[in-house]
Amino acid sequence: MTGITTTDLVKRFDDVTAVDGVDLNVREGEFLVLVGPSGCGKSTTLRLLAGLESPTAGAVEIADEDVTTASPSDRDVAMVFQNYALYPHMTARENMTFGLKTATDFSADAVDDRIAEAAGILDIEDLLDRTPSALSGGEQQRVAIGRALVRDPEVFLMDEPLSNLDAKLRVQMRAELAELHAELQTTTLYVTHDQVEAMTLGDRVAVMYDGEIQQIAPPQQLYDAPETRFVAEFIGSPGMNTVEGTLKRRGDAAHVTWGENSLSLPSAGAVKPYAGDRVVLGVRPEDLTQEMGGPLSMEVTVTEPLGDSLLTRGVVGDTEMEVSLPPRSAVDVGDVLSLTADPQRLHLFDIETGAALYHSAETVGSDAAEPPVADTQRSTT
Amino acid sequence: MGVHENTYDSTVGAYLLLLPTLVAIVAFLYYPSLQTLRFSFFQTFLFGQNTRFVGLANFTELLSSQVYLTSVGLTIAFAAIVVVGSLAVGLAVAFLLYEVSDGKAAYLIAAIWPYALPTAVAGTVLLFLAHPSVGIYTHYMEAWFGVELDWFTVGWQGFAVVAVAAIWKQIGYNVIFMLAALNNVPESLNEACRLDGIETWRRLVRVYIPLMSPTLVFLVVINTIYAFFGSFALIDLMTQGGPTNATNLMIYQLYRDAFQFNNLGLASAQSVILFVLVAGLTFVQLRVSDRYAHY
Ligand SMILES: Nc1ncnc2c1ncn2[C@@H]1O[C@H](COP(=O)(O)OP(=O)(O)OP(=O)(O)O)[C@@H](O)[C@H]1O
Ligand SMILES: [Mg+2]
Numbered sequence: 001m002t003g004i005t006t007t008d009l010v011k012r013f014d015d016v017t018a019v020d021g022v023d024l025n026v027r028e029g030e031f032l033v034l035v036g037p038s039g040c041g042k043s044t045t046l047r048l049l050a051g052l053e054s055p056t057a058g059a060v061e062i063a064d065e066d067v068t069t070a071s072p073s074d075r076d077v078a079m080v081f082q083n084y085a086l087y088p089h090m091t092a093r094e095n096m097t098f099g100l101k102t103a104t105d106f107s108a109d110a111v112d113d114r115i116a117e118a119a120g121i122l123d124i125e126d127l128l129d130r131t132p133s134a135l136s137g138g139e140q141q142r143v144a145i146g147r148a149l150v151r152d153p154e155v156f157l158m159d160e161p162l163s164n165l166d167a168k169l170r171v172q173m174r175a176e177l178a179e180l181h182a183e184l185q186t187t188t189l190y191v192t193h194d195q196v197e198a199m200t201l202g203d204r205v206a207v208m209y210d211g212e213i214q215q216i217a218p219p220q221q222l223y224d225a226p227e228t229r230f231v232a233e234f235i236g237s238p239g240m241n242t243v244e245g246t247l248k249r250r251g252d253a254a255h256v257t258w259g260e261n262s263l264s265l266p267s268a269g270a271v272k273p274y275a276g277d278r279v280v281l282g283v284r285p286e287d288l289t290q291e292m293g294g295p296l297s298m299e300v301t302v303t304e305p306l307g308d309s310l311l312t313r314g315v316v317g318d319t320e321m322e323v324s325l326p327p328r329s330a331v332d333v334g335d336v337l338s339l340t341a342d343p344q345r346l347h348l349f350d351i352e353t354g355a356a357l358y359h360s361a362e363t364v365g366s367d368a369a370e371p372p373v374a375d376t377q378r379s380t381t
Numbered sequence: 382m383g384v385h386e387n388t389y390d391s392t393v394g395a396y397l398l399l400l401p402t403l404v405a406i407v408a409f410l411y412y413p414s415l416q417t418l419r420f421s422f423f424q425t426f427l428f429g430q431n432t433r434f435v436g437l438a439n440f441t442e443l444l445s446s447q448v449y450l451t452s453v454g455l456t457i458a459f460a461a462i463v464v465v466g467s468l469a470v471g472l473a474v475a476f477l478l479y480e481v482s483d484g485k486a487a488y489l490i491a492a493i494w495p496y497a498l499p500t501a502v503a504g505t506v507l508l509f510l511a512h513p514s515v516g517i518y519t520h521y522m523e524a525w526f527g528v529e530l531d532w533f534t535v536g537w538q539g540f541a542v543v544a545v546a547a548i549w550k551q552i553g554y555n556v557i558f559m560l561a562a563l564n565n566v567p568e569s570l571n572e573a574c575r576l577d578g579i580e581t582w583r584r585l586v587r588v589y590i591p592l593m594s595p596t597l598v599f600l601v602v603i604n605t606i607y608a609f610f611g612s613f614a615l616i617d618l619m620t621q622g623g624p625t626n627a628t629n630l631m632i633y634q635l636y637r638d639a640f641q642f643n644n645l646g647l648a649s650a651q652s653v654i655l656f657v658l659v660a661g662l663t664f665v666q667l668r669v670s671d672r673y674a675h676y
Binding site: 050051068071072073074078079081083085088089095098099100102103210 | 461471567569570572573575576577578579580586588591592
């Protein structure tokens with residue numbers, strides 16, 4: 001079992017608590033993505049696992065062995081740094097071999113074979129004798145991954161390895177990484193602040209906010225049944241609309257109202273017991289549609305044609321919301337639209353804690369125990 | 382260049398702007414240098430008021446003088462020792478300073494203060510600290526190692542004392558530059574080394590030194606020039622070229638010929654030789670390092 005387990009991991013820098021009680025369990029062979037906004041403590045978590053920082057409290061286990069105080073070189077991890085950290089005076093090949101003999105016990109022949117193999121996988125055979133300054137960003141990144149590959153570690157740790165690439169190359173490298181993982185099946189923890197990258201790459205995705213893990217779930221479940229308001233707003237592009245409203249129950253029926261607007265909730269009995277009547281209603285932009293005489297009316301403030309859809313922002317009641325309309329819809333700033341929401345895709349959150357109270361489509365995403373190695377097809381297509 | 386060619390209607394304007402600088406350079410740099418070159422072909426009397434053209438006689442006299450040739454040899458050996466010594470010690474100190482985490486500032490000040498000391502003061506202080514009969518260093522060296530130290534009369538000891546003093550004086554300068562270069566090495570390279578468990582020594586040799594190489598080349602050149610010219614004050618204060626000419630470096634011999642024996646022509650010729658030697662060395666160093674230094 002070569003997974004990673006952290007128990008109540010805490011890291012404080014002077015007065016900043018960068019990591020605040022993280023319990024993470026990366027299963028053997030799993031590709032787990034850690035995602036969150038800038039400064040939420042992703043890199044710090046990764047560095048704690050690598051041993052580059054020592055935790056203020058808590059424990060780290062790699063392959064069932066407590067490595068909390070072990071030195072980085074004793075943990076059998078390979079890290080891909082955000083800025084690649086290639087040695088600028090060495091060729092790509094030297095970058096991959098330097099330290100290999102200290103870190104592993106391969107013979108000279110084995111080293112040559114491994115370099116050739118990694119170079120083949122990453123398609124950098126022709127670049128091996130160049131120094132990093134003669135490589136493009138994407139090529140440097142592949143060399144950096146190659147350096148991690150040849151070490152054949154128990155665990156890969158990757159810190160935003162694609163963040164410096166242009167959009168197109170990023171998509172391409174994303175696919176290559178997914179393929180690579182499908183082939184090698186090495187336990188991987190991958191950090192990114194890009195939620196699209198997280199959704200496409202991860203067998204499971206851990207959403208982090210303010211030093212704490214908000215939710216760990218397979219991508220679709222994260223999208224369908226976010227456990228907190230933060231996850232709902234963070235996952236999806238754009239994220240979920242959240243509106244503060246009043247919950248009114250009448251027997252088996254219930255609806256949420258704000259201003260002149262009201263949405264009724266199917267099977268209201270499923271709403272978790274809740275004190276008070278102020279709640280946060282969540283509905284995704286893509287689950288709102290235009291409908292004559294719909295229950296919501298939105299005054300349009302901004303339209304953003306995205307090509308495959310027309311993202312429209314406006315005010316509903318006095319809350320900003322976004323709706324994803326079909327492309328080429330005839331909508332202008334100042335128009336008042338009538339909207340309705342898919343009743344199967346409504347969510348309620350606690351107004352104080354942000355915890356989820358209700359998902360109208362509770363049938364979806366109950367497969368939390370999905371096997372670790374999900375189909376990688378999803379990300380390569 | 383083409384774009385800027387027509388900024389001024391004539392080049393006269395440009396030269397006018399350059400004039401103050403040109404005047405200063407010519408008056409204080411080229412004129413004295415040319416004058417030195419001219420003097421080296423003359424024999425001078427009465428502080429240079431009377432001169433007689435002698436062609437290359439000064440040079441032939443020097444190059445056939447055993448004393449002078451010995452001085453050249455000594456100087457080259459001295460420079461080699463001082464450059465290697467001050468770079469090696471400076472690098473060791475700078476790397477330790479870089480690695481230490483507590484009390485960095487205090488160590489840094491301790492490491493660079495000799496450089497802040499005027500050479501004349503440093504020379505005087507060292508003279509007393511290492512004085513053969515009353516010096517505290519000498520006392521303990523003799524007590525601990527049971528050697529007889531008398532660098533006022535034993536040639537190689539005098540040479541060693543001056544070389545050590547010159548190295549000591551230069552360490553601070555090297556440490557400042559080396560520390561700046563070390564701090565420029567990205568922290569993530571350090572972390573990559575830690576992940577691989579690369580030993581300190583190997584990290585220094587394989588990662589830091591190559592990345593510091595532009596600074597190291599600069600320091601080799603500066604230290605070479607320092608070793609050839611900057612040791613004058615130390616020699617003058619501590620050994621006056623002795624014992625038995627063991628510290629009679631070229632710069633000191635030059636000074637003696639010029640100001641003790643009033644032989645300006647001969648001194649000028651030595652100046653020219655010294656210049657050619659240092660310029661040649663610097664050129665070779667830069668050419669060699671171009672090939673190996675990583676910029
Ligand atoms: N060495 C340090 N000293 C003090 N504070 C630090 C240090 N390293 C990180 N922090 C703080 O800890 C918090 C988390 O930092 P971290 O680098 O883990 O964020 P991140 O999630 O990786 O963000 P990003 O997406 O921008 O890389 C930040 O508030 C940061 O300022
Ligand atoms: Mg980061």
